[in-house]
Amino acid sequence: MDICVNNITKMYGSQKALDDLSFKVKTGEILGFLGPNGAGKTTTMKAITCYITPNKGDILLGGESVNKSPDKVKSNIGYLPENNPLYLDMPIMDYLTFIGELQGVSKAHIPSQVKKMVQICGLDAEKHKKIGELSKGYRQRVGLAQALIHDPEVLILDEPTTGLDPNQIIEIRALIKEIGKEKTVILSSHILAEVEATCDRVLIINKGKIVADGTPESLRKKAQGKEILRVGVNIKDRNKIYKALSEIKEVEVVSFVEDNDELYEVESHIGKSSAEAIFKMCANKGWYLTQLTPVEKNLEDVFRELTQENKSISAN
Numbered sequence: 446m447d448i449c450v451n452n453i454t455k456m457y458g459s460q461k462a463l464d465d466l467s468f469k470v471k472t473g474e475i476l477g478f479l480g481p482n483g484a485g486k487t488t489t490m491k492a493i494t495c496y497i498t499p500n501k502g503d504i505l506l507g508g509e510s511v512n513k514s515p516d517k518v519k520s521n522i523g524y525l526p527e528n529n530p531l532y533l534d535m536p537i538m539d540y541l542t543f544i545g546e547l548q549g550v551s552k553a554h555i556p557s558q559v560k561k562m563v564q565i566c567g568l569d570a571e572k573h574k575k576i577g578e579l580s581k582g583y584r585q586r587v588g589l590a591q592a593l594i595h596d597p598e599v600l601i602l603d604e605p606t607t608g609l610d611p612n613q614i615i616e617i618r619a620l621i622k623e624i625g626k627e628k629t630v631i632l633s634s635h636i637l638a639e640v641e642a643t644c645d646r647v648l649i650i651n652k653g654k655i656v657a658d659g660t661p662e663s664l665r666k667k668a669q670g671k672e673i674l675r676v677g678v679n680i681k682d683r684n685k686i687y688k689a690l691s692e693i694k695e696v697e698v699v700s701f702v703e704d705n706d707e708l709y710e711v712e713s714h715i716g717k718s719s720a721e722a723i724f725k726m727c728a729n730k731g732w733y734l735t736q737l738t739p740v741e742k743n744l745e746d747v748f749r750e751l752t753q754e755n756k757s758i759s760a761n
């Protein structure tokens with residue numbers, strides 16, 4: 446089921462939490478929603494799930510509007526809110542049955558749906574425990590199970606791995622990827638590795654506006670701009686190498702790499718590549734080239750660049 450967010454603005458008093466925000470998510474996509482604290486991720490998710498009403502704009506889920514048909518929209522959404530609020534005194538099975546009833550699953554189907562969720566979310570070994578007796582990772586699984594109990598087509602997950610240990614994070618990410626094969630998923634995070642590991646596409650939001658949109662790979666490439674090469678030359682006289690590299694016409698900046706007296710970082714002029722000239726120069730001089738590799742910006746650099754300054758890129 447497609448999601449179309451059309452020009453939504455949300456004000457909290459005089460504060461603009463969302464500023465004319467628009468984006469689309471296609472059926473079957475896992476979209477990572479990234480942004481620093483206060484960027485507007487939770488507000489966007491609450492608007493999609495009809496928990497808040499935007500001051501302007503509309504959101505369509507499979508063509509149904511959050512403004513005109515909120516009940517229809519809600520019936521198609523599974524939501525795991527930030528901090529995963531759960532009834533700690535309830536046993537897992539009772540809790541899932543209760544949520545199934547609230548979500549309008551027919552009485553006849555509730556036992557089989559609960560059983561299915563327990564199986565999909567890997568809760569079988571713990572299913573007779575009270576929620577308060579579970580580890581954080583298992584509580585998160587219960588949160589996912591409650592979001593999925595009515596078999597929604599869209600899943601909205603607000604920071605689903607917050608507070609989990611590294612093993613639990615890997616398990617929950619794998620579970621989300623598996624679920625995402627059949628559902629449209631939006632997942633918010635400020636952990637870059639999370640969206641890289643789980644999502645097909647990334648939206649970066651800052652101050653209520655989209656500042657980047659694309660696959661993790663395409664965003665990295667777009668943000669790359671200039672070629673940066675890591676160059677290794679096995680010659681003791683560093684200044685001699687530095688001077689020779691600096692004199693190559695395609696090269697703009699040469700830097701020493703700390704803690705390694707064989708390595709240099711070479712930045713080319715915009716639109717130029719220095720790799721061939723560096724290779725030829727070393728061959729001509731009889732210098733042994735130990736490394737010539739492009740330095741890739743990672744998503745963390747892209748994120749920092751885009752959320753510190755008012756830049757924006759689209760990699761679609």
Ligand SMILES: Nc1ncnc2c1ncn2[C@@H]1O[C@H](COP(=O)(O)OP(=O)(O)OP(=O)(O)O)[C@@H](O)[C@H]1O
Nearest residue numbers: 457460462480481482483484485486487488489635
């Ligand atoms: N109920 C509210 N009343 C007033 N301001 C709010 C309310 N909810 C959110 N805000 C403000 O709206 C802005 C966006 O908040 P939001 O919670 O959507 O950000 P976020 O990207 O989810 O942040 P975080 O990563 O810290 O959870 C923030 O400046 C926040 O203080």
